[in-house]
Amino acid sequence: MKTLLTLPSLIAVLVTGVPTSSPAKDPPRQKLQFLVDGRTTRAMVWEALGNPSARYERDRIQTYRLAGKEQDGFIIRDQPSEHQCRAPHLSWGGTSHSLVLVFDAAGTLRRHSLVKVN
Amino acid sequence: MKTKTLVITTLLIAALSAIQGCVVIPTPKVGNYPDSRENVDEHTPGRFRVGVTTREEVLLTLGEADYISPDEEVISYGWNKLAAVVFLMPVGWTGGGGPVPGRSRFLVFSFDKAGVLRSCQLRDVSPFSSTQDRNAAMAVAPPAEYRLSSVRTANLKVSYRSNEVAVASAQTLRREMDAELRAGGLELRPGTNAFTIQTTLLRVRTDSGWTSVEYSVLFRAHDQQVVARMTGRVHGAVSEPKKGLGKVIDRLTDQIVEGTREELLRALGRRAGAEIMAFMQSDGQTQEAGKKRK
Incomplete structure (x- = not known):
């Protein structure tokens, strides 16, 4: 009787298998050591971080939305959707920092700051 | 005993039922x-x-x-x-x-x-x-006077190995770019705050045998951030799907036009300027109609 009860259970386990989860691929992380005032260029920033999330004063000031911690490297957050652009939406969910970069007329980084927003 | 238990259970269920919800x-x-x-x-x-x-x-x-x-x-x-x-x-x-x-x-x-x-x-x-x-x-109302700081052209120059490939790629890319912009709801439409004015393709045969194709897309928006994002979308739409066929030689050439309406007309030429003016008028009428409805 015991065998009769155990056998279907064993078959069920074999058929269904043990659930496994494939490790989720982590998005690339970016450290910010390459940002050096007076040395880093706008092209280097674009190469490393992609499109900024916002631009001001004819691209003199650019911002990026970041997630994570400085020591682990940051994940560059997706830019806000078109919807958010049209109707201001106060959503900073998932974003931990705002990186603000100020360039000079030649496109060289003059000042920058990492602002914790969340 | 049984009756007492039944009464307590009934009261408990009644109490739980009463507080179900929010x-x-x-x-x-x-x-x-x-x-x-x-x-x-x-x-x-x-x-x-x-x-x-x-x-x-x-x-x-x-x-x-x-x-x-x-x-x-x-x-x-x-x-x-x-x-x-x-x-x-x-x-x-x-x-x-x-x-x-x-x-x-x-x-x-x-x-x-x-x-x-x-x-x-x-x-x-x-x-x-x-x-x-x-x-x-948040002071988001469209400005009374349209400032041209919110108008931007996204220029892309792509070089191809042969003229035939350049022509075929240009046509395909143009379709892809238009589809990309439509998918983002960015077509010319009064009442929205962003749209494309024109897309132009310029083909230039170079001495080295490469054919250079220049894409130019002009945007106008109340919000400068929208324009910045749209130029990014164009760069993506044009350069990404055709990697390998062509070589993007200048993908960051954005030109910002700034000035009064008259300066815009002069800077952008008669055709684009006329389209902008037509949109401004229809957009203005839309806003006026909205005010009257209130």
Whole structure:
């Protein structure tokens, strides 16, 4: 009787298998050591971080939305959707920092700051 | 004994049934709505000095703004207060709940032409207010005078190994680019705040045997950030799908046109200028009609 009860259970386990989860691929992380005032260029920033999330004063000031911690490297957050652009939406969910970069007329980084927003 | 147990069980079930549904716990002083920014509050204005602090310093201190006017003389930061937390009492094995947004608050910074802080106002908006009221609180209303700082051309130059490949790629890319823009809801349409004015393809045969194709897309928007994002979309639409066929030799050549309407007409040529003027008129009529309906 015991065998009769155990056998279907064993078959069920074999058929269904043990659930496994494939490790989720982590998005690339970016450290910010390459940002050096007076040395880093706008092209280097674009190469490393992609499109900024916002631009001001004819691209003199650019911002990026970041997630994570400085020591682990940051994940560059997706830019806000078109919807958010049209109707201001106060959503900073998932974003931990705002990186603000100020360039000079030649496109060289003059000042920058990492602002914790969340 | 049995009767007593039955009575207690019945009373317990009745009590649980009575409290099924929502339990709202008001949280007036707990803080902000979960996805709201946390680095701005009612005390923030004290960190800046009118007549001294610049726009650059405000941005470096508070980070990306939630709104910037087309002329960049107004930038706003907002946050949502948490009104309450709702708990849905368990029915069977399920239950739930969540935070309820409360009033929105905005800090509206106004700057002069030189970018020096002129004023900083705190505005309060009810969670039940319309989008229009919220936008007005953040000074999002379309400007009375269309400023051309919100017009931008995205230029791309791509070189191909042969003329035939260049022509075929140009046609394909043009279709892809148009589809990409339509997918983003960016077509020319009054009442929206962003659209394309024109896309042009210029083919130039170079001495080295490569054929250079130049794509030029012109945008206009009330919001400069929208324009920046759209130029990014064009770069993606044009350059990414055709990697290998062509070589993008200049993907960051953005030209910003700034000036009055008349200067725009002169700078952009008769055809594009006429299209912009036509849109402005229809957009203006739309806004006027909206005002009359009110």
